[in-house]
């Protein structure tokens with residue numbers, strides 16, 4: 001572990017151990033409404049770009065893990081052709097999770113912890129454009145009590161948002177402000193999809209409800225995209241890039257699968273994961289996977305983030321939501337805040353399951369020189 | 370010749386799920402128009418779960434009748450229902466705290482208009498005429514204290530042990546530029562692929578080398594022979610399942626294109642009893658008549674297919690290749 005001092009005190013250069021793991025490079029395709037390239041081609045491009053940034057070849061990779069979803073891509077075993085993005089002959093060590101690429105990264109991190117390999121790649125890819133998310137999403141829900149009701153993601157998010165507002169924890173205006181801020185930030189980020197939409201809070205509030213109390217501006221777009229990150233263990237990380245984004249803590253926690261059985265205005269699993277990942281003290285930038293505005297409020301309150309923490313400066317999932325990559329993009333953007341922007345402590349968050357059921361928190365740090 | 374740049378496909382899953390003793394009890398009670406929860410410590414959980422959501426411990430099967438009326442705890446209005454929604458007119462999704470329950474139930478509310486819905490309102494179920502033991506035996510909830518019940522007394526609860534669920538999803542797949550070229554060439558009766566400049570292998574319907582993980586552009590396109598050798602095969606004795614159209618044993622063969630390593634899998638061998646198919650046999654493609662060629666099976670998933678363009682492969686009658694040459698292959 002690092003010898004990082006407590007947040008708020010003068011930070012000394014940490015002493016990195018062989019067992020420490022860092023993100024040294026990331027790459028993502030811009031989120032778009034409809035991508036004509038196949039998932040494999042998208043993955044080829046992001047893996048090429050991420051490896052290229054640190055001058056690595058595929059033959060240098062000890063392990064790779066992908067996150068994707070057959071229900072979204074509409075093909076059985078669609079992760080098998082996706083594996084071609086790594087070149088699987090002669091045989092390689094790889095794995096796949098039917099989850100967001102953030103969980104693929106978690107598996108890659110666990111694999112690196114074994115200590116026998118130094119370099120791993122994690123990926124996430126998805127093309128939501130091919131199907132109707134409102135029809136596919138119920139298949140993710142409890143098959144006995146919820147799927148037969150066709151509970152679509154926007155309706156569920158609206159049930160959650162209403163409870164948040166009626167409990168006094170947020171307001172429709174705050175939600176509109178989050179939408180406006182996300183759109184302003186996205187305007188400066190070519191990887192985001194919603195970059196020219198209305199940014200005036202009063203105008204957003206004047207728009208009608210799509211699902212009361214949610215307006216279109218409270219919803220994410222439907223997106224296609226892919227992301228890859230390169231993880232490196234020990235001193236090798238500092239050889240490959242000037243200022244690695246060290247993973248000082250990563251944890252994921254899950255709650256009961258039926259959202260009606262828990263308090264939808266709180267995220268106990270996010271709070272627990274953050275605690276286990278080392279806590280949020282000193283975090284300067286938090287990239288939270290909140291595809292709905294109200295979920296950003298829930299996450300921020302559950303994490304106890306201070307007012308001066310920069311939230312989703314990328315524009316966030318509200319302005320680009322390539323399912324199965326969105327969470328990994330959050331971690332990649334939190335890592336880039338260290339790799340490229342010189343930040344010292346950042347947080348990446350990913351969520352999975354209905355109404356913030358399962359949450360992953362990754363805390364990253366850069367060494368001060 | 371041009372082809373459509375998108376294909377539309379529908380995938381259907383006819384599920385039949387066993388319910389077990391806890392959910393089975395809930396659905397059985399629905400057939401007698403009763404709603405039950407399960408006791409978990411001080412709480413009554415509705416709909417019941419097999420385990421305590423806080424601890425994961427299995428719950429004693431202590432069932433408690435609740436409702437049928439309850440109070441709306443959250444709602445949203447669906448002005449334009451879609452096919453997968455349970456009602457075909459505007460309705461509300463609601464979280465309902467049934468009387469006697471300590472958790473909420475997700476269901477739908479038929480309230481007529483959005484302004485008739487508010488948190489805290491009282492609602493009760495509208496029961497289906499012929500209950501089958503599914504969550505939609507409650508067609509919906511309606512405003513008020515009184516359940517809407519069909520004429521006549523409900524019978525004894527039926528024992529419900531399974532639940533059927535039919536899901537259908539339609540995908541619209543946009544073809545990549547490589548696949549559009551591939552399908553156009555197939556329509557013209559030509560099998561084409563790209564040869565990898567690093568390993569010299571040829572790939573069809575991909576646009577990349579699966580071994581070297583590099584993209585292969587149109588400059589690498591080349592015509593491929595529509596002749597090959599059977600490298601492997603299997604004989605399938607069909608068992609009936611949804612979607613299976615075959616009734617007699619049939620063969621699916623892998624064909625290695627002449628002079629290359631590229632395999633086209635899952636191919637039919639035409640005009641030959643399945644018992645006479647051999648590894649090493651030389652075959653030639655039988656193309657569909659031009660008017661019947663159809664790109665509906667070409668999708669961005671997988672590694673390219675010739676379905677819709679090549680009906681199958683016919684033995685050429687030439688002497689076989691030695692079968693030993695094809696021993697160490699999966700396909």
Ligand SMILES: [Zn+2]
Pocket residue numbers: 565566567568569570578579580581582
């Ligand atoms: Zn090659």
